Amino acid sequence: MLQRFLNPSVLAGISGLELVARTVVEGFVAGLHRSPDFGFSQEFAEYRAYSEGDDLRYVDWNVFARTERAYIKRYRGETNTLVTALLDTSGSMGYSSHGVSKLDYARYLCASVFYLAINRQRDGAGIIVFDDEIRHFVAPSTRQGQLMRLLHALEKCAPRARTDFAKPFFHFQQFLHRRGIVMVVSDFYETPEKIVRAVEPLRHKGSEVVLFHVLDPREIAPKLDEPALLVDMETSDSLEVSPDYARTGYRVRIDAHIAALREQSRAAGLDYFLIDTSRPLDEALREYLSLRAGRM
Amino acid sequence: MGFLAPWFLAGLAAIALPIYVHLLRQHNVIPLKFSSLMLFEKHTQSAVKRRRLRHLLLLALRVLLLALLALAFANPFVQRDPAAAASGARIEIVAIDRSFSMRADNRLERAKREALAILSGRPAGGLGQVLAFGATVQLMTQAVDDPAELRAAVQAVESDDSRSSYAELARVLRAIAQTSKLPVQVHLFSDMQKTSLPPSFSDLQLAPSITLIPHPLATASKANWAVESVTAPRRLLDPAKSRVEATIAGFATPAARRSVSLAINGKVMQTKPVEVPASGRARVEFLRLDAPHGFSRCEVRIDSVDALADDDAFRFSIERADPRRLLFVYDQRQARSLLYVRAALESSVEASFLMEAVAPGETANLTLSKYSLVLLSDAANLPEAFEAALKGWVRTGGSVFVAAGPGVAARRRVPVSGGVVSDLRYAPREGARFRTVATADTAHPALRRAGRLDNVRFYQVAGIEPGDARVLARLDDQTPLLLEQRLGAGKILIFASALDNVSNDLPLHAAFVPFIEQAANYLAGGETRAASVTAGSFLELRAEGGAGVAAEVLDPQGKRVLSFAEAAAARGVTLTSPGFYEIRRAAGGRELAAVNADRRESDLEVVPAETLALWQNTGQGGVDAASVRESKPWAMGWYIMLVVLLVAMTEFLFGLRYLAGEEAS
Numbered sequence: 001m002l003q004r005f006l007n008p009s010v011l012a013g014i015s016g017l018e019l020v021a022r023t024v025v026e027g028f029v030a031g032l033h034r035s036p037d038f039g040f041s042q043e044f045a046e047y048r049a050y051s052e053g054d055d056l057r058y059v060d061w062n063v064f065a066r067t068e069r070a071y072i073k074r075y076r077g078e079t080n081t082l083v084t085a086l087l088d089t090s091g092s093m094g095y096s097s098h099g100v101s102k103l104d105y106a107r108y109l110c111a112s113v114f115y116l117a118i119n120r121q122r123d124g125a126g127i128i129v130f131d132d133e134i135r136h137f138v139a140p141s142t143r144q145g146q147l148m149r150l151l152h153a154l155e156k157c158a159p160r161a162r163t164d165f166a167k168p169f170f171h172f173q174q175f176l177h178r179r180g181i182v183m184v185v186s187d188f189y190e191t192p193e194k195i196v197r198a199v200e201p202l203r204h205k206g207s208e209v210v211l212f213h214v215l216d217p218r219e220i221a222p223k224l225d226e227p228a229l230l231v232d233m234e235t236s237d238s239l240e241v242s243p244d245y246a247r248t249g250y251r252v253r254i255d256a257h258i259a260a261l262r263e264q265s266r267a268a269g270l271d272y273f274l275i276d277t278s279r280p281l282d283e284a285l286r287e288y289l290s291l292r293a294g295r296m
Numbered sequence: 297m298g299f300l301a302p303w304f305l306a307g308l309a310a311i312a313l314p315i316y317v318h319l320l321r322q323h324n325v326i327p328l329k330f331s332s333l334m335l336f337e338k339h340t341q342s343a344v345k346r347r348r349l350r351h352l353l354l355l356a357l358r359v360l361l362l363a364l365l366a367l368a369f370a371n372p373f374v375q376r377d378p379a380a381a382a383s384g385a386r387i388e389i390v391a392i393d394r395s396f397s398m399r400a401d402n403r404l405e406r407a408k409r410e411a412l413a414i415l416s417g418r419p420a421g422g423l424g425q426v427l428a429f430g431a432t433v434q435l436m437t438q439a440v441d442d443p444a445e446l447r448a449a450v451q452a453v454e455s456d457d458s459r460s461s462y463a464e465l466a467r468v469l470r471a472i473a474q475t476s477k478l479p480v481q482v483h484l485f486s487d488m489q490k491t492s493l494p495p496s497f498s499d500l501q502l503a504p505s506i507t508l509i510p511h512p513l514a515t516a517s518k519a520n521w522a523v524e525s526v527t528a529p530r531r532l533l534d535p536a537k538s539r540v541e542a543t544i545a546g547f548a549t550p551a552a553r554r555s556v557s558l559a560i561n562g563k564v565m566q567t568k569p570v571e572v573p574a575s576g577r578a579r580v581e582f583l584r585l586d587a588p589h590g591f592s593r594c595e596v597r598i599d600s601v602d603a604l605a606d607d608d609a610f611r612f613s614i615e616r617a618d619p620r621r622l623l624f625v626y627d628q629r630q631a632r633s634l635l636y637v638r639a640a641l642e643s644s645v646e647a648s649f650l651m652e653a654v655a656p657g658e659t660a661n662l663t664l665s666k667y668s669l670v671l672l673s674d675a676a677n678l679p680e681a682f683e684a685a686l687k688g689w690v691r692t693g694g695s696v697f698v699a700a701g702p703g704v705a706a707r708r709r710v711p712v713s714g715g716v717v718s719d720l721r722y723a724p725r726e727g728a729r730f731r732t733v734a735t736a737d738t739a740h741p742a743l744r745r746a747g748r749l750d751n752v753r754f755y756q757v758a759g760i761e762p763g764d765a766r767v768l769a770r771l772d773d774q775t776p777l778l779l780e781q782r783l784g785a786g787k788i789l790i791f792a793s794a795l796d797n798v799s800n801d802l803p804l805h806a807a808f809v810p811f812i813e814q815a816a817n818y819l820a821g822g823e824t825r826a827a828s829v830t831a832g833s834f835l836e837l838r839a840e841g842g843a844g845v846a847a848e849v850l851d852p853q854g855k856r857v858l859s860f861a862e863a864a865a866a867r868g869v870t871l872t873s874p875g876f877y878e879i880r881r882a883a884g885g886r887e888l889a890a891v892n893a894d895r896r897e898s899d900l901e902v903v904p905a906e907t908l909a910l911w912q913n914t915g916q917g918g919v920d921a922a923s924v925r926e927s928k929p930w931a932m933g934w935y936i937m938l939v940v941l942l943v944a945m946t947e948f949l950f951g952l953r954y955l956a957g958e959e960a961s
Contacts, residue, residue, distance in 0.1 A: 095331035102331070189332040219331055230330040239333050253335040 047071040082124040082140040082180030083117045084207075085110045086172060087157060090131040091234040092187050094159030097218035098278060105277040106185040106214050107154045112285055113183065118147045124180075127153050132164035134171055140180065162234040165190055165198035172202060179206040188213050189234075192261040200268045210271040210288075213261065217278045220254060222246040300371035300931060307366030314358035318351055354954060357947040364940045371933035386479040387439050387472065388418055390446070391427040392453045393486035393513075395460030396831070396874075396897035400487070400520075400604040403513045404455055407485035410511055411450045414483050415443060425472070426450055430458035431832045431894075433468040439476060457606075457874050458832040459894035460486065462911075463494035466502055473503035480506045487514040488903045491896040502915035510912070514902055519549040521572065521600040522898035523556075523610035528585075528594065528827040532616045533648040538585040542596040542610065544570055545577045547899045555599040556580045560592050589616045591888035593876050594827075607898045611876060611890040612827035619648040620668035620820055625656055625675045627703050633673040633795035636803035640812040649816060656682075664689040668820040674701030674794050678711050686712050691784025693881075695819035701794030705758040713781045713788045718759040721775055730755055733777060736769040741818040742778070742789060743768060746811035749777075749802065756799035758792045765790065785838065789815055828890035829871060835889060836868045837881055848880040852891075 050059060050070035058072045087110055093103040110127065117123040126140030127150050138146075138153050163186065172182075182202050188195055188211070195211075203209045224243040231238045241250075258274060265272040271292070275284050299305065330336075390411045398404040411426075418424060426436040426449035436449035465484075473480045480503070486492070488510065494500065502508060524545040532538055544554060551574040557567040565586065572578045580596075587594070597609040622641070626634050634653050641649050649669070654662070656675050659682040664670070670686060672678070678686070690696055696712050704710060705720035723730045730753035736743055743749075749769065757775050765781035779790040793799045802808050829835070837847040846864050849857040852875020858866055871877055877889040 092331035095329070187331060189334050216331070222330075229327040230333055230336060231327050232333040233329050233331050235333075237333055238327065239336050241336055245337065249337060250335055257335060 047073060082126065082178055083113060084126045084128065084140050084175075084180060084182050085113065086168075086182060086184045086186075087127060087129050087154075088131065088163055088184075088186030088188075089129055089135060089157045089159055090161055090163035090186075090189075091159050092163065092189050092232075093214070095187075095216055095219065095233055096277075097216050100277055101159070102187055102214045102216055102277055103157060103159050105275070105281065106212070107157060108281050109185060109212060109214070109275070109285070110183075111151055111154055112281060114147055114150045118142070118150075125150060128168075128172060128175060129153060129157055130168035131161040132167060133161070134168050137175060139175070140178070159233075163187075163189055165195055169198040169201070181208045181210065183210045183212055185212040185214060187215055187219070188261055192257070192264045195261065196264045196268045196270070199265075199270060203269050208271070209269075210273060211261070211265050213258065213272065213274045215258075215274065215276060217276050220251075220258075220276065222250060297372065297374055300373055300933070302370055304369035304371075305366055307369060308363060310362045310366070311359050314355055314362065318355040318358075351954065354947065354950050357943060357950060361940060361943045361947055364936055364943060368933050368936040368940055371931050372936070373931045385423070386481060387423045387425055387476055388414075389425045389427060389469070389472070389480055389482045390414060390450060391429060391433075391465060391469075391482055391484050391486075392450065393430070393460050393484075393492075394428045394453055394455045395430040395489070395492070396455065396457040396606070396893040397460070397487050397489050397604065397900060398513075399455055399457075399606055400518065400900060401514075403487050404453070407511075407513055408450050408453060410513075411483065411485055412447055414511075415446050415450065418443070423478070426453070427465070427468065428453040428456075429465045429468075430456045430460050431464065432458070432461075433464055435468075439472075456831075456872050457893045458872070459830075459897050460489060460492040461494070462486075462492050463499035466500045469506055470501070470503045473505045478505070482506060482508050484508060484510045485513060486510070487900070488512045488908065489897070489899070490901045490903050491899050493903060493907070497910070500911050500914060502911070504915065506915040508912045508915050510908055512902065512908075514900065517548045517901040518603045520547045520602045520604050520607070520898055520900050521545070521549055521552070521554060521598055522547070522604070522607035522895055523596050523598055524577065524895045524898070526596050526610045526612050526828065528612050528614060530614065530827050531648075532585060532587055532614045533619065535584055535586055535616075538583070540582040540585060540594075540596070540612075542580045542582070543577055544572050544580060544598055545895070545898070546572045546575055548575055548901060549602075550574050551576075554578075557597045557599075558582045558585075559595045559597060560585065560587050562593070585614065587614055587616045589618075591615050591886070593888065593890070603900065604898060606874065607893060607895065610828070610892055611874065613876060613888040613890040614827060615888070617648075619650040621666055622649040622651045622816065622820075623662065623664075623667045623670045624651050624653040624673065625659060625670065625678070626653060626673035627675055627677070627701075628655060629703070630674045630699075630701060630794060630796050632797055633699065633803075636795055636797065636808065637671065637673070637812055640803075640809045641816065643809055644813040649820075664694065667694075669695050669697065669816055671697040671699070671816075672711055673699045674703040674796075675711065676703035676707045683711055687783065690786035690788060693785040693821075695787045695821070696789070697815060697819055698788060698790045699795045700758040700760060700790060700792050701796065701799055702756060702758075705756075710758075710760060710790055713765070713783065713790060715763060715765065715779075715781070715790065716761045718761055721757045721759050721773075723753075723755045731757065731771040731773060731775070734770050734772040734774070736778075740768050740780070742780075742811065742815040745814050746807040749805070749807050749811070752800060752802045752805050752807065754793055754800040754802075756793060760790060760792050787819055789819060828892050831872055831874055831891050831893045833871050833891070834868050835871055835877075835879065837866055837879070848878075850878040852876055 047060065047063070048071065050072050054072050059070050060073050063069070063071045087106055089103060093106065094101050096102070096104075114125045117125045122142065124140045124142040125146060127136070127138045128134060129136035136153050136156065138149050184199055199209055199211065224241065224246040227240055227242045229238050230241050262272045262274070273288050392404075392407050392411055394404060398407065415424065420443075421441055423439040423441055424443075424446045425439045426446055428434045428436055436452060437445055440446065469480065469482055522545050524543045526543075527541040529538055540558060542556060544556060546552065549572070552572050554570050554572050555567055556570050557564045559565060566582050568580050568582070570578045570580050592614050594612050594614055595609050600608045602608075624634060624637065638651055641651060656678050659679060662682070664685060686696065690712060698704070698710055698712060700710055700717065702720055705717050708717045709715070710717060732754065733749045733752060736748040738744060738747060754771055754777070757771060757777065760776055760779060762776050762779060765779040767776045767779050769776075769778040771777050775792065777792050779792070781788045781790065793802075795803060797803045802811075837849070838845070846860075847858070847866065848863060849869045851857050852873055857869055857877075871889060871891045874891050874893045877891060879887040879889055881887065
């Protein structure tokens with residue numbers, strides 16, 4: 001099937017996160033019309049043979065009528081789930097090589113997820129914006145106007161300060177009381193061990209944690225024509241880098257970093273999904289949801 | 297070596313720019329913001345090293361380009377010092393005056409002795425040249441280094457009795473300096489006559505490379521008496537009416553009484569005393585020249601003992617001759633023209649013609665060679681045989697005057713000349729009812745005294761098409777009135793009207809007599825020559841196209857002037873020596889030409905020292921401006937600009953290669 005995805009730069013030209021989110025979600029939902037039931041709250045349903053003592057309310061009588069056997073419908077989730085996005089707004093998220101910064105891309109991603117969760121799934125959604133501190137917090141809710149509140153929070157995001165996973169994630173544990181889905185959106189410029197160590201406790205509370213690793217294509221494969229003095233956007237440190245190193249040594253190290261983060265997060269039961277900001281958002285989101293559905 | 301615009305050398309500071317770009321700027325890498333340096337390491341040294349090595353050639357080219365550009369604008373030059381350049385090579389010229397005045401006090405011999413002394417003291421191997429000059433400059437040698445040849449050339453210089461001209465000498469010296477491109481040192485041996493200076497001092501201008509060293513043979517003016525001029529008739533027809541007038545001049549002389557003699561063919565005929573004022577002139581008149589028939593060698597002489605004895609006598613020649621025969625052929629209807637022409641010629645003093653009038657029908661047995669001139673007065677019906685004979689006679693030097701009246705116009709053809717008559721033009725009936733002369737060449741001998749034929753009324757004029765004839769006068773309607781046509785060695789003068797006082801009223805005007813007299817004299821060949829000419833004058837021997845018939849010229853010593861080849865073809869001859877030249881022209885006729893030295897040479901006043909110094913200063917070492925002009929620097933700016941162009945192209949190619957390499961990497 002031919003699927004036309006939305007270029008991130010096109011999304012950047014759309015004013016208003018709601019419209020962005022609707023455009024993205026409606027786009028990929030329309031592309032997934034054969035499986036419209038994919039969603040965060042549709043966790044799983046299974047049939048098992050009735051046994052004594054089971055609640056008769058859960059017997060599927062339609063099946064019994066056709067097969068004369070009693071099967072019990074089982075649901076993994078109780079009701080609607082809660083989606084909480086942890087958005088990293090540190091200085092490094094402001095990096096851009098093609099018009100859409102990582103923070104913009106992350107905002108579109110969050111907005112799309114929120115739209116999908118609230119408008120399509122009737123789930124609750126919340127957001128925590130952090131860098132080295134918690135900058136903004138909107139508690140997950142299904143209340144009327146929640147989407148607007150979330151989008152407003154996203155609008156106010158601006159890159160600043162440094163990333164520090166340890167300190168804000170300690171506080172997240174206090175905010176996240178209920179089980180749900182926690183999506184951490186960051187460029188993860190920290191050692192994988194520290195990241196996993198900071199994020200892992202969220203998993204312990206029964207939440208499903210997804211790490212969205214947002215990277216600019218030039219961060220994955222930098223292009224330097226001549227020696228350049230690179231200035232760190234968070235620390236303002238500078239370093240003279242040769243094109244040769246950018247082509248060879250750096251590529252090795254970033255690949256190793258991504259691979260280590262993927263391995264260690266999975267080892268800790270965390271989902272990891274790498275997103276290149278040059279990639280169409282709906283395509284990326286569709287791929288992630290497909291993978292998630294397949295896993296369940 | 298120097299710079300015409302040295303301040304442009306400040307542009308060399310621009311060399312710092314490529315050095316900065318290539319060397320210093322390499323360390324100033326571009327600062328780029330990056331999300332995190334967590335995964336980067338410092339790794340630059342080797343790349344910078346490699347890049348510096350790779351661009352060194354490009355840097356060198358750019359530095360060279362800028363340096364050459366600054367140098368080109370500074371415009372370096374090389375000073376070519378003419379003296380230094382030719383320290384070893386120069387031409388030493390010995391110029392010897394051989395004019396008439398050099399005969400005084402044996403000046404020419406002294407000049408040659410001094411010239412030989414100069415040549416003896418000349419360093420061996422150097423170039424030398426000998427010139428002899430008077431009115432013209434003769435190159436006795438080319439620029440040679442053979443002392444013997446130079447000495448022989450000096451010995452060969454002889455007086456040519458012409459008037460010396462320093463302007464001509466300066467012109468030749470300029471030409472030598474220009475062609476040789478070597479410094480020229482001129483030793484001038486001359487009596488430094490003031491009269492040899494040109495009217496304009498600028499004609500004496502010497503080239504800057506010329507150094508003039510005068511060797512004056514006279515330092516002060518000398519007293520000199522001379523027979524300055526003689527006015528005498530060229531042709532002696534009536535001795536009783538003849539008169540000779542001589543002018544005796546004294547140059548820097550005191551008042552004195554001189555005895556003046558007239559000698560004919562070596563025999564003193566008359567002697568008269570004359571009082572010559574101090575540095576002044578006096579006139580003497582001799583009457584009744586009793587000369588024999590034919591040419592006589594005449595001379596007016598004064599008794600004088602001065603420095604220049606050769607100008608104490610003035611030669612002239614006269615010809616005692618019978619009247620020349622003139623054949624007048626006229627139509628019977630033109631009888632009045634005979635009357636007017638005869639009256640005109642008989643009343644003339646200078647012209648003497650014995651006129652024989654015949655009708656066209658009476659011309660059968662005439663011998664044309666005995667006539668000096670044939671006048672056809674509207675004679676339209678000439679017998680063919682006579683006209684053919686007339687043409688042949690004209691071709692060999694005879695002359696014809698044709699009056700083209702109504703008869704000729706009716707035949708539509710001018711006799712002898714064959715000219716076409718288009719019509720017979722009448723004066724208009726309205727207005728003045730006559731035509732007048734609008735333009736006339738009064739310089740022509742036939743019209744010199746007759747003038748513009750003013751107030752003459754023309755009623756009938758033949759419309760003659762000029763063809764190759766020269767139009768001497770035109771009427772106010774542009775009809776040619778008087779034409780001259782050459783036929784072989786002879787001349788035909790065509791008057792486009794009659795001489796009968798019917799077609800025009802010319803015979804009634806005062807201009808008629810001089811017109812007829814001068815025209816007849818001109819056509820008969822005795823009108824122009826003076827009794828004497830100046831040495832160096834040119835004498836015409838034959839008309840154009842008259843080659844084949846030999847002419848003969850004997851100089852005063854009786855030697856042939858012309859070789860056989862020259863005698864058959866030479867148009868003229870230059871009369872160089874004072875004395876009597878015997879001449880026999882190609883068209884026939886003998887002549888005796890008296891030649892005298894230019895009497896301006898008799899004035900022995902010398903050039904003032906200041907003038908001489910000024911002349912010297914026009915050459916080397918004198919006027920600064922001239923030196924500056926000669927030492928014009930040789931600027932190299934444009935040549936360097938060419939090199940700049942080459943280097944720029946090379947830099948461009950290297951730059952392209954560099955860019956291509958960068959893009960490939």
